[in-house]
Amino acid sequence: MAQYQRIFAALDGASTQKAVAQRAVALAVDNGAQLLFGHVIDSVPNEANGADYDALCTEGLARIEEELADELREARSSASIPSVDVQVRAGRVAETLAEQLVEPFSPDLIVCGERGLSNIKYVFVGSVSTYLIRNMRCDVLVVKQG
Template sequence: MEQEKQQYARILIAVDGSESAKKAFEKSILIAKRNNSELIIVHVIDSNSYNMGIESATFNAIEVDATEMNDLLESYNKKAREAGIKSIKTKLTKGSPKQLLSLEIPNEFKADLIILGSTGLNMVERWMIGSVSEYIIREARCDVLIVRNTQKEDEFKR
């Protein structure tokens, strides 16, 4: 296979503040450096998770999360720049992570690779609502890389 066919020009990394997402972000930097890629760092605030509360309380919770995630995106942007990534974009939005991360946002940025941390959901949550990463694997129109949280795997093996 020719070398250029194996390269990724625009890598989308989804972050949520979890340890899994942090490991995925670290791997995305390595891949972006190797491919001289643009890195798109994205967080989707899951607006469905706020639908249970009172409207004003819901709005405040979303605003607090947005502020925290904006800070996280800025921190990741700085780390990527310090690691030598030249082209970085960030996006903070709200909606369905499954829908937005599988099709809409990758299409918007013309991503050719999506990188995600492995799911942090427990078995009951995964059974009821399904894993975001599982959905993205099925629906995305580009390559998807799931980065395992090796710390969790090591704890499971004990």
């Protein structure tokens, strides 16, 4: 079984977000791995209206800290996890996730959620989990909807 040293948890605000965080924390504890939680605020819907992306990222970080307070507290208090960080960026989701969060961290495991898009919606918008599986050079664990 692989020994993971750097685990990235992709948070998307969907129904699997808490399960993704819980799974990532458990794996980080079991492996003594560094842990980075990352979230991307989709800029596409806001590109034309001059959105304040810094403010959106600050609000997004505060929301994650609140929604995942128990999971983050567990991770931060664990002697087994050397470091825990949460980062939020704004941009086109798949590209920003890969280029600004995943690649600089160089994880050997990515934990993400299954969003459960309908087949027709998937054809048009794609899937972040599929993008990660196909493009990242590390293991990717997709947490299924319960």
